[in-house]
Amino acid sequence: MRNKLLVLLLLLTTFSFAQKTTFKIKYSEPLAVFIFLQNLSENYPENVFKTEFQKSKYNTDYYKNIISKFDKLTIDYSYRFEEFPYGSKKGVQTEDLLKKNLIETENINEFKLRSNGIIPNKTLSDLAQCISDFTPIYNELIYNPNKEKFEKQLEEIIKYSTEHQIENYFEMGLLFYNSNWDNAIPFNIAFYPLPNSKGFTAQAFCNNFISAIQTDLKSYKVLFSVMLHETFHIIYDEESLEVKTEIDSYFRESKSKYSNYAYQIMNEALATSLGNGYVFEQLDGKIDTQDWYNKKYINLIAKQIYPLVKEYIDQKKSIDKNFIDNYIKIYEVNFPNWINELDNIMTYRYVISENEKDFTTINQMFRYRSRTEYEDQITESSIEKMQKTPLTKVIIISKNNTEKLKLVKSKFPALKNWQFKADKEFAEKIFLEDKSQLIIVNQKNSTLETLFKLIK
Template sequence: MKTKITTVLFSFIAIFALGQKANFNIKYSEQLAVFVFIQNLSENYPENVFKTEFQQSKYNTQKYKDLLLKFDKLSFDYSYPFDEYPYGSKIPMQSRDVLKKNLIETSNLNDFKLRSIGIVPNKTLHDLAEIISEFIPVYNELIYIPNKEKFETQLKEITNYSNEKNIEHYFQTGLRFYNSSWDDSIPFEIAFYPLPNSKGFTAQAFYNNFISAIQTDLKDYKSLFSVMLHETYHIIYDEQSLEIKKNIAQYFKENPSKYSNYAYMLLNEALATALGNGYVYEQLDGKTDTNDWYYSEYINLMAKQIYPMVKEYIILKKPIDKNFIDSYIKLYGKSFPNWINELDHIMTYRYIMSENEKDLNTIRQMFPSRSSEENEMQISIMGLEKMKKTPLTKIIIVSKNNAEKLKLIKTQFKELKKWNFNADKEFSYKILLEDKSQLLIINQNKSALKTLINSIQ
């Protein structure tokens, strides 16, 4: 299936987590479903079943096209980081996800607006609610009502399956394994909505929510719930305490292996896949899934490599600790020693510095898979200082004032002290830095960026 610390402290938190019980509330949220429907009708979205149904309907008129244009112009994507946490270990606040959470947890648009005041400007909130209101009858006529009978039967079956298989138990398993915690007064809200004429389902988790569009003929609930738990484990990982996250980050930093940095950046997805697509699926089906567990080769292979160790920790009811981290890094280096030189892997976590905005699009087209990305549109001392503080793969593209910029770059990285270059000659240069991240320097004159990137050894 492809889908899409001290010992004393560890023990205390594991016991604390075990005393909790998360309540899973499975439901249909019309407000959320309509919001997602509108998103999918946007010109910015690729072709999809919602867009097809709308374009072939009587609602494909100027009135609704204007509303979609208005929706596209709304600014409700705001974010703030949790700077005290180790880099990349905690997801920044995303206002779009908070709005979706509020759509799920309120029963009408007025309550949604009251709950969401302050997240985005009031005018934006008013316009968003108004657009959702206009599209509710459209969504119901085109999507929900034609699939209502099948979907409501599915929702009952999914709820029964969750109860029979005690899905909350796997949430507790994750809390113990990750050494995380959960406030049992906060329910976990799970919102499904129908996805007609589709061969697959979607999955996303944030805060205390999981949302999924499910195909109307879905019967493979073990796959659905293994993916749901996969996404949920990201939340549990995200909710580890600051102290736990600092300890884990320190274990990776202190490990002498040259592979530790990229192993750390792969950790979140590898663990969620081993737990959700490996352990949960095996428990629900009675046997291990022999198909791919994840669409990314690197995540899939690493998750399968560490699965025996993950399963052993679960059986022994042990939380991840220093021994686990050291063994994990060792497995990464021994099993996949070439990964830290494979661009498809290391470019998943990238910091791009270029004075040509088109370069960003080129890299995104060449390496569409990205877990982390930062960009800097000026080659400067300040920008280079900021770049050096991240563990990401560092890509610097020099195409203007080449001799001056290359000299500046050389002064900022001690690893380049003995590096000699010819600014008049195009080249691609790669070096592993002391922080165990790769630095890629591309000196461009006339050749296409894609050609120079492909020449990197």
């Protein structure tokens, strides 16, 4: 009966429109079990899935060994699209491809066939076995107790999506971003239940959006505005090389010293302004007066650029040089101090240190990060590699201080007249010609946290 219902739901959720992308909303059991296993890992914080498992009869050494085996599988490899401007296109993550295949296949054998070649065969076989072993456990502990509520929710979500023509916002995003999408490729949306929770999760990748929804969720406007926020990241990512190169040139050629950090935050700012701003307003009938994003910088810039974004949407215009110039100006006029605030500029960082513990410390000090690179050798080549990126550049020197400081000075023209005392601790911030900040930390005995407090 359950399988028949799911087939019926799948049929109901395929709504095609002429020349438009097809949206499919479904429940994916294999994906749900995969995420269930991830949440049972010792590396994951306490969560509702872990709570249900720990108090169940399955909390035994036998099943904990399966969880441990799953946890040790290496499934996340990646590669970049090197021809695109740095940071403008997300690299491929094999874990995303595996989740995509879990959603788009009907059983584990089909998943293995589809996923062959993405990760080593032994790893794939072990992963599939772990999912198979935990499928009945997931159903007993999570799905079946919430089945009635969840399947009713799924019907309501499908109805809401149809009534509000959610796919139109996808088309709007394609036009705004001047992006590309092959209409033969459907956009798959997979939901799964999240019991005893006050919120929902959201993630988008490839041609998929996935979300765990609380079983008492009643209002879907926030859910769909967040869903489209994440979807707009995909649309931005799918801009052509030509479009991305043009946008990159607009920022690079800008005379504003704020252009680099305005560029770094743009992807998140636009997705927030479009999804949490425009889409929410259309669904609710009025603009959301609460925060649109839980990070100050993104929330404030997204709201500030909203009139500009809305103007382009209303006029059915794509991002162009005029848009970028106005966007940079908004950043410059309204947030002139942001390029000096560590909480902002350390979101996009390239750190070189010969003490690997520093990377952990930096991550603890600046937990929110959008783009990061780490290098454990201070050499001419590592500095040159760093210089090719627009990220905030952090060099931490804790040994061979005189030699390393001389090397750093020789590699940055902005340091031509810079004077230092290698036997003294310091932390300094210098604005570079590429409009990024360079932070140099000379460490002797003080902690990294103490030295960072010296930065003005």
